[in-house]
Amino acid sequence: MGRKRCVGADCSKMAAGCCGVKKQKLSGSPGSGGPGGVGAGSGVAGTGHCGSELGIGSSATVAAAANVSRANGLGGPGGNVSGSSSSSSGSSGTNALSPAPAGYNTSGLSPNLSPGPGSGSGGRKMVVSAEMCCFCFDVLYCHLYGYQPPRTPRFTNDPYPLFVTWKIGRDKRLRGCIGTFSAMNLHSGLREYTLTSALKDSRFPPMTRDELPRLFCSVSLLTNFEDVGDYLDWEVGVHGIRIEFFNEKGSKRTATYLPEVAKEQGWDHIQTIDSLLRKGGYKAPITNDFRKTIKLTRYRSEKMTMGYAEYIAHRQHHHYQNGIGHPLPPYNHYS
Numbered sequence: 001m002g003r004k005r006c007v008g009a010d011c012s013k014m015a016a017g018c019c020g021v022k023k024q025k026l027s028g029s030p031g032s033g034g035p036g037g038v039g040a041g042s043g044v045a046g047t048g049h050c051g052s053e054l055g056i057g058s059s060a061t062v063a064a065a066a067n068v069s070r071a072n073g074l075g076g077p078g079g080n081v082s083g084s085s086s087s088s089s090g091s092s093g094t095n096a097l098s099p100a101p102a103g104y105n106t107s108g109l110s111p112n113l114s115p116g117p118g119s120g121s122g123g124r125k126m127v128v129s130a131e132m133c134c135f136c137f138d139v140l141y142c143h144l145y146g147y148q149p150p151r152t153p154r155f156t157n158d159p160y161p162l163f164v165t166w167k168i169g170r171d172k173r174l175r176g177c178i179g180t181f182s183a184m185n186l187h188s189g190l191r192e193y194t195l196t197s198a199l200k201d202s203r204f205p206p207m208t209r210d211e212l213p214r215l216f217c218s219v220s221l222l223t224n225f226e227d228v229g230d231y232l233d234w235e236v237g238v239h240g241i242r243i244e245f246f247n248e249k250g251s252k253r254t255a256t257y258l259p260e261v262a263k264e265q266g267w268d269h270i271q272t273i274d275s276l277l278r279k280g281g282y283k284a285p286i287t288n289d290f291r292k293t294i295k296l297t298r299y300r301s302e303k304m305t306m307g308y309a310e311y312i313a314h315r316q317h318h319h320y321q322n323g324i325g326h327p328l329p330p331y332n333h334y335s
Contacts, residue, residue, distance in 0.1 A: 127160070128219055128302035129304060130304055130310075130314075132186070133217045133219055133305065133306035138150040139190070139191050139195065140194055140207070143195055155186065157185045160183055160189070160223070161179070161184075162180065162186070163177060163193070164179060164190065164193040164198075165197065166197055166215055166216070175198075175207065175211070176207070178196045186221075212308060215307075217306055217311075218305040220302070220303045222240065222301050227295070231291055231292065231296045233296070236262045237263035238300065239299065240257060241272070243294045243295065244294070244295040245290075245295070246293075247282050248283065253281050255279050256276070259299075270291075273294065274286050
């Protein structure tokens with residue numbers, strides 16, 4: 001009732017999701033102005049920060065998957081992200097042999113690996129997998145050490161809107177998060193956004209080799225987009241939301257949070273909506289009548305997270321089991 005599927009081009013125009021963490025305080029607790037959301041200027045774009053304001057010009061169009069616009073973000077004021085920015089090195093999908101293993105099975109992985117909150121949809125088999133996190137680590141590792149990009153992985157190459165999130169340390173502070181609402185083939189999409197989130201999130205300096213052993217990688221695949229007639233018609237901890245509204249000057253703005261944000265921040269529906277409005281650039285008093293003018297799209301996410309230790313265990317197991325001839329990269333200097 002009062003909802004419809006968001007399909008086709010409508011979904012490709014959505015701004016990217018937000019992890020709700022402020023740059024100034026990486027613990028994720030709300031501060032002045034709330035944690036970062038993806039704000040937008042007039043119009044729409046294909047990608048966005050998980051938490052920063054994102055200017056989206058009215059002339060912006062969603063590019064094809066090979067040149068899709070990006071959005072970086074996990075909180076704090078972020079600069080506008082150009083849809084024409086070039087992809088990071090190693091995101092071209094090169095299939096050359098490298099120190100990375102060819103296959104990505106789950107052998108040797110820690111039982112701690114599990115889908116994140118909001119993952120999956122009903123009884124449907126999940127698409128996201130630990131192998132995707134392994135692949136992201138391989139892409140980043142090979143880039144930082146100057147190896148050839150890893151060969152094509154064995155998991156599905158179906159197109160999905162996706163996000164790659166990096167966190168660091170025992171307290172899992174945000175280190176980078178960029179994704180796209182335009183569906184991309186997973187092999188090329190994960191290559192591209194692994195490096196874009198690690199190296200080009202404008203709120204953080206590019207990652208370095210020394211940070212690798214403290215990293216956690218999350219892959220989020222976005223599904224089940226639905227336009228709803230009531231701005232309260234979504235469930236905290238289950239749905240991500242994208243809002244579209246007109247600011248005081250009559251300009252169209254958008255903002256979004258990934259499914260886990262509201263639950264992690266301890267927000268209810270109103271607090272989440274109001275935070276998104278502020279991060280989207282709305283400065284006037286927020287009334288219930290204004291909230292009712294919001295156009296809201298809800299969506300779900302399949303999420304998988306893997307730590308560096310699990311990644312190393314998997315690589316070493318796979319290397320031994322398959323008799324790969326090349327040496328493993330020098331992990332010893334991390335210990």
